[in-house]
Amino acid sequence: MLVERALTEDDIPLLATIDRTELIPACYRMDCGELVLYATHHDMRGWPEGEAEQDAVALHACLQRGGWLWGVFDGPVLVAAVVVDNRSFHHQGLLMRQLKFLHVSHSARGTGLGGRLLALACEHGRQVEVQALYISATESRNTVDFYLRHGCHLLQQPHAELYAQEPLDIHLYRPLRE
Known part of the structure; x- marks a missing residue:
């Protein structure tokens, strides 16, 4: 049985236990404002060297300044999590907050859990009265x-600042007002 709840400081190390296993046969890149799909082969096993530790530091800081962290547990195991930073900023005429983290373990993918967590993040954004979530997405096609x-x-x-942090990512936004 899955249990959803707010994540605490003690839960942050568990984020590294989310199973990011994925076979990536294609990725996107931006070219003149358009998405371009290209074939590749990445057999993702676990977290890239040092990324989980780096994320833990960033998410701890996010929590300390009032960020919103939500997790889904299967018993004691964290299987999915989503994080929205509390820093609001204006970009392209919209008041935004950054979706800092959204991961679903390999075994829980395809169940609608990712969509549910994104919907919860959007609802949180509406509650704090921003107009959009800023998303810096890994370039994998999936x-x-x-x-x-x-x-x-x-x-x-x-x-500019978020792009400098992740120049290979695909930068998107999710409007929160219809």
Whole structure:
């Protein structure tokens, strides 16, 4: 039975236990404002070297400044999590907050859990009265296609600071007002 709840400081190390296993046969890149799909082969096993530790530091800071962290547990195991930073900023005429983290363990993918967590993040954004969530998505086809299916749009001009942090990512936004 899955249990959803707010994540605490003690839960942050558990984020590294989310199973990111994925076979990635294609990725996207941006070219002149358009998505370009290209074939590749990545057999993702676990977290890239140092990324889980780096994320833990960033998410701890996010929690300390009032960020929203939500997790889904299967018994004691964290199988999915979503994080929205509390820093609001204006970009492309919209008041936004960054979706800092959204991961679903390999065994829980395809169940609708990712869409549910994104919907909860959007609801949180509406509650704090922002107009959009800013998403810096890994360039894998599965990830980008997931966000596009869930109402996200490409940013024609990424936020300079967020782009500098993740220049290979696909930068999107999810409007929160219809």
